Amino acid sequence: MHLWRVPLTGSTAQEALALAPRVLAPDELARAARLLTDVDRRRWTAARVALRAVLAHCTGTPPDRVTLAYGRHGKPRLPGPGRGALRFSLTHSRDLALLAVCRGAPVGADLEHLTAGPPGPGDLDDLAAAVLAPPELRAYRLLPPELRRAALLRRWTGKEAVLKATGRGVTVAAARRVVVPDGSGTPRGLPGHWTLLRPSPGGPFTAAVAVLGKDWTVVRTDFTGVTPEGRARAAAHVVRHRPALSGTGGAAARHG
Numbered sequence: 001m002h003l004w005r006v007p008l009t010g011s012t013a014q015e016a017l018a019l020a021p022r023v024l025a026p027d028e029l030a031r032a033a034r035l036l037t038d039v040d041r042r043r044w045t046a047a048r049v050a051l052r053a054v055l056a057h058c059t060g061t062p063p064d065r066v067t068l069a070y071g072r073h074g075k076p077r078l079p080g081p082g083r084g085a086l087r088f089s090l091t092h093s094r095d096l097a098l099l100a101v102c103r104g105a106p107v108g109a110d111l112e113h114l115t116a117g118p119p120g121p122g123d124l125d126d127l128a129a130a131v132l133a134p135p136e137l138r139a140y141r142l143l144p145p146e147l148r149r150a151a152l153l154r155r156w157t158g159k160e161a162v163l164k165a166t167g168r169g170v171t172v173a174a175a176r177r178v179v180v181p182d183g184s185g186t187p188r189g190l191p192g193h194w195t196l197l198r199p200s201p202g203g204p205f206t207a208a209v210a211v212l213g214k215d216w217t218v219v220r221t222d223f224t225g226v227t228p229e230g231r232a233r234a235a236a237h238v239v240r241h242r243p244a245l246s247g248t249g250g251a252a253a254r255h256g
Contacts, residue, residue, distance in 0.1 A: 001107065001216050003199055003209065004232070006050040006097035006223040008043040015225050016049035017042060023049050023063045023230065047097040050223050050232070051076075051090050054099055057232040058086060064230070073169035089164050089209075098199075098207055099223075105212040108164030110157040114150055114204045121145050128152050131159070131175045133189075139182070150206065154182055157208040158196050162187050165194070165210040180208075 007013060020029070028048055035041045052063035055078065059066065069079040078086055088101045089109040093116065100109040118124050128140050128148070136155055143151055158180030163170045179188040184198045187210065195214050201207040209218075222235035 001100060001102040001209070001211060002219045002221055003109075004050070004054055004099040004101065004221045004223050004234075005201065006047060006092075006099060007095065008046045008092060008097055009095040012223065012225050013042070013046040016046040016053075019063075019226060019230070020045045020049050023052055025064075025068070043092060043095065043097075047090060047092045049226070050097065051088070051099060053226045053230060053232040054101060054223070055086075055088070056230055057234075058101060062230055063226075071167050073167060075164060075167055089161075091160075091164075091207075093205060096201060096203065096205060098201060098209075100209045100211075102211060102216075106165045106167070107209065107211045108161040108166070109207070109209045110160035110164065111201060111205055111207045112153045112157050114153060114206060116153060117149060121148070124149060124152065130172055131156060133176055133179045135179060151182065153206050154198075154208075155180055157206055158187065158210070161208040161210040162190065162194060162196065165212065166190065 024045070032041050032045045035044055052066050055066045056063040067079060068076045070076055085103050086101065087103070087105060087107045088099060089107050090097065090099045091109045091111045093111045094113045096111065098109050098111045100107045118127060128137060132140060132155060140148060140151055159175045159178050160170050162178055162180060163174055168174050177189050180196055181187070185196055187194050187196050192212060193214055195211055195216060197209045197211070197216065197218060199207050199209060199218060199220065223232055224235050225233040227233050
């Protein structure tokens with residue numbers, strides 16, 4: 001699995017924004033225009049150009065010719081023969097985006113800034129009561145107040161990553177039915193064997209990636225711009241092997 005780290009400010013983002021009019025589809029440009037603030041429009045657009053550049057890099061298709069289809073809950077995918085095996089999930093928060101790409105298994109990613117959520121501790125506790133499953137909520141309530149926001153965001157990123165991967169849609173009711181570990185591990189409440197990974201995005205963020213199966217190897221790639229052909233330009237890859245989870249039996253790593 002490749003995990004692309006995409007900056008949404010600075011020269012890389014400016015380069016992506018300049019390419020947007022000729023790379024993005026009309027529906028993507030229209031969606032960006034509907035966002036309320038200029039900051040949100042610029043971040044969403046830069047992330048979407050990066051998505052197309054990475055997919056162009058993976059498929060050999062020019063970015064403006066990459067066709068995206070959408071599932072029942074709006075998750076994008078690549079249609080057509082030979083492309084169904086390439087799965088991806090894009091997430092962004094503030095000035096950073098993460099894009100998980102793998103072959104042969106559904107994947108979901110989520111990223112949150114560590115200051116996200118309601119500002120007051122009472123409202124934060126109310127949110128926890130709404131989205132956490134009973135065992136998660138009990139663990140949350142044992143924490144001192146100063147640790148609760150980060151703990152809730154770790155759980156939430158795990159839940160959103162899992163729900164994105166399964167294509168079920170992210171709702172409060174669905175979130176409460178899934179139990180996710182605080183770190184890497186196996187989520188409960190889903191059919192099949194899913195793995196939840198906790199990549200380090202850097203900076204004041206927390207992230208999660210959910211993928212079907214086990215024993216994945218994660219290759220982190222820094223998105224550094226777009227080539228003249230419109231494909232993603234990348235910095236050196238950093239390979240992180242996930243430690244085997246209990247019950248994996250030491251199976252060989254899968255590469256996506």
